Amino acid sequence: MARDLDIVSRRGRLTRGALSVWALLIYVFLFAPIVLLVVFSFNANRYGTFPITGWTTKWYGQVFHDYQIRDALTTTIRIALEVTLVSTVVGTAAAFPLVRSRLPFRSGIRIALVLPIMIPGLLIGVSLLVLFTNVFHQTLSPTTAVIGQSVYTTPFVLLLVAARLQGFDASLERAASDLGANTFKRLRYVVLPLLAPAILAGALFAFTLSLDEFIITLFLIGSHNTLPIYIYTQVKFGITPEVNALAALLLAASLCLMALAFVLPGIVRRALRLVPRRAG
Amino acid sequence: MTMPGSSPGVEAAQSADTALPLGRPGRGAWASRLGEYAGFGPALVLFGLFFLVPLGLIVCYSFWQTIDYNVVHHWTVDNYRYFFSVPTYVRTLWATVWVSVAATALTLVLAFPFAYWLARYVPKRYQKVLLILVILPFWTSYLLRVYSWLTILGPQGAMNRFLHWTGATSKPVSFFLYDRPAVILVLVYLYFPFAALTLYASLERFDWNQFRAAMDLGATPGTAMWRILLPQIRPGITTAVIFVFIPILGEYLTPQLVGGARGVMIGNLIVNFFQGAQYTRGAAAALLIAALIVVLLAVFRRSLEVEDPYGT
Numbered sequence: 001m002a003r004d005l006d007i008v009s010r011r012g013r014l015t016r017g018a019l020s021v022w023a024l025l026i027y028v029f030l031f032a033p034i035v036l037l038v039v040f041s042f043n044a045n046r047y048g049t050f051p052i053t054g055w056t057t058k059w060y061g062q063v064f065h066d067y068q069i070r071d072a073l074t075t076t077i078r079i080a081l082e083v084t085l086v087s088t089v090v091g092t093a094a095a096f097p098l099v100r101s102r103l104p105f106r107s108g109i110r111i112a113l114v115l116p117i118m119i120p121g122l123l124i125g126v127s128l129l130v131l132f133t134n135v136f137h138q139t140l141s142p143t144t145a146v147i148g149q150s151v152y153t154t155p156f157v158l159l160l161v162a163a164r165l166q167g168f169d170a171s172l173e174r175a176a177s178d179l180g181a182n183t184f185k186r187l188r189y190v191v192l193p194l195l196a197p198a199i200l201a202g203a204l205f206a207f208t209l210s211l212d213e214f215i216i217t218l219f220l221i222g223s224h225n226t227l228p229i230y231i232y233t234q235v236k237f238g239i240t241p242e243v244n245a246l247a248a249l250l251l252a253a254s255l256c257l258m259a260l261a262f263v264l265p266g267i268v269r270r271a272l273r274l275v276p277r278r279a280g
Numbered sequence: 281m282t283m284p285g286s287s288p289g290v291e292a293a294q295s296a297d298t299a300l301p302l303g304r305p306g307r308g309a310w311a312s313r314l315g316e317y318a319g320f321g322p323a324l325v326l327f328g329l330f331f332l333v334p335l336g337l338i339v340c341y342s343f344w345q346t347i348d349y350n351v352v353h354h355w356t357v358d359n360y361r362y363f364f365s366v367p368t369y370v371r372t373l374w375a376t377v378w379v380s381v382a383a384t385a386l387t388l389v390l391a392f393p394f395a396y397w398l399a400r401y402v403p404k405r406y407q408k409v410l411l412i413l414v415i416l417p418f419w420t421s422y423l424l425r426v427y428s429w430l431t432i433l434g435p436q437g438a439m440n441r442f443l444h445w446t447g448a449t450s451k452p453v454s455f456f457l458y459d460r461p462a463v464i465l466v467l468v469y470l471y472f473p474f475a476a477l478t479l480y481a482s483l484e485r486f487d488w489n490q491f492r493a494a495m496d497l498g499a500t501p502g503t504a505m506w507r508i509l510l511p512q513i514r515p516g517i518t519t520a521v522i523f524v525f526i527p528i529l530g531e532y533l534t535p536q537l538v539g540g541a542r543g544v545m546i547g548n549l550i551v552n553f554f555q556g557a558q559y560t561r562g563a564a565a566a567l568l569i570a571a572l573i574v575v576l577l578a579v580f581r582r583s584l585e586v587e588d589p590y591g592t
Contacts, residue, residue: 019393020397022397023393023398026390026394026472029469029472030417030469031417033425033428033429033431033432037428050441093318093320093322094323097318097320100316113327115331118523119570120526120527120530120531122550123335123566123570127334127335128334129554134559150330151326151331154323212422212424215532215533219554231423231427232533235430239431243427250421251420251421
């Protein structure tokens with residue numbers, strides 16, 4: 001028996017060691033491309049790849065002085081803000097009946113609401129392209145891109161807010177109702193402060209997803225550019241250090257926003273603990 | 281990060297029946313009913329008009345005809361017949377299935393030992409951080425994650441430079457870029473977080489005492505894994521397969537950027553059709569992807585029902 005355990009544990013140690021090495025390699029695999037991209041963006045070499053011939057920040061300077069990039073940045077941010085607004089409102093509103101009402105076909109509705117995340121973006125893109133150009137006879141514009149992206153980002157907000165709403169004690173709201181609060185007051189002083197962290201996280205998610213969205217935008221943006229579309233058109237002609245610098249900036253932006261999406265809700269939650277007192 | 285196994289809202293919705301709707305007594309039943317569902321209004325417009333209607337439209341288009349660049353509402357299967365009459369298209373369809381299967385299998389084979397290590401050998405308090413690290417790249421730009429490989433692969437890429445430097449090759453090898461292996465490599469890279477997260481979620485719930493019990497009763501680790509562990513995490517594996525396979529079927533960017541002429545997938549065909557204003561043919565090709573997805577879901581339906589990732 002003791003010998004058995006010994007074998008097991010020795011083998012266990014070996015397995016554990018091998019698996020740890022495996023996991024380390026996985027992390028290298030996941031991060032090497034991203035890290036290299038950032039390293040190349042500081043490389044003086046004009047070809048945007050090895051060898052490293054010196055360190056420079058001049059590519060970043062060129063990024064900021066390129067008017068095409070500035071245009072694309074403006075469009076990107078405008079679209080991202082609109083997408084954030086649309087998906088936050090639509091997602092939050094839909095979370096209420098999804099969690100609270102007696103729904104017929106609940107599972108069907110639920111799947112329909114999550115489907116836009118599941119199916120390839122390509123299908124969303126081409127189907128909306130057909131709708132806008134052949135049925136509505138619309139010119140493609142940033143607005144059509146906003147609609148397309150919102151279809152994809154809204155389910156994320158919906159899921160986040162629904163989760164929060166689920167963990168929320170409905171008796172609080174009934175208590176407010178008993179104390180004479182009308183629907184508006186209940187929403188303003190009870191429900192929204194409690195949901196605020198989830199709504200905020202959802203908004204940040206939506207913004208980040210919109211910032212990085214590529215395939216739906218490609219079909220619906222028309223003659224405008226967002227940053228991912230701009231990078232895509234540049235990359236067709238090869239790697240340039242300017243694109244590396246722009247890419248590194250975009251990476252940093254997404255990572256910061258995601259970090260915010262994880263950290264901010266906690267801060268807001270703590271800050272909002274004061275609200276009910278003020279309301280009283 | 282919203283994965284099937286852990287999607288919060290989906291679970292959220294399940295016990296909704298316990299929450300009584302707030303409605304004041306005396307108000308008409310209809311009005312309160314309507315108020316209850318009012319929140320769905322905007323979503324109905326967004327998902328109905330801009331998601332379901334366009335998808336239905338694509339289905340119709342795939343059975344309509346294009347005559348002189350005008351779409352004629354004349355029902356036919358010509359678009360499908362045309363697709364299957366062109367050998368290149370048929371070959372691309374099979375290549376797409378093949379690449380998707382290979383990339384999905386490879387992703388899972390890479391992710392399983394990793395998830396196993398994370399769930400079994402890492403102390404609980406570090407698991408979450410290490411998991412977030414895996415998902416982190418997933419939250420950066422999809423385009424950039426594909427693009428970053430262009431700096432690594434290819435004759436001028438980091439990989440070739442490295443091999444040259446170590447003396448493994450004397451001149452640049454083009455094997456790494458513009459071919460199917462490059463496409464598979466990048467696809468594995470893109471969808472690894474999906475698989476790792478889903479597999480971890482099911483391994484984390486596994487009771488390792490059962491594993492030890494099996495070994496006490498004389499099972500080898502291999503047998504214990506095959507007969508005790510695998511049957512219990514099979515729903516997780518199925519979910520991982522589905523959530524890696526489906527997006528890969530519709531991939532456009534990866535084959536476009538790193539695949540070259542030999543790495544073409546059906547997504548590229550669809551884009552070419554639509555950019556060439558051949559809407560009805562493009563719709564048929566798009567419907568083929570949708571059909572493959574439906575087949576996949578039907579095949580795996582039974583094992584999905586066991587775990588029920590949607591919490592019905």
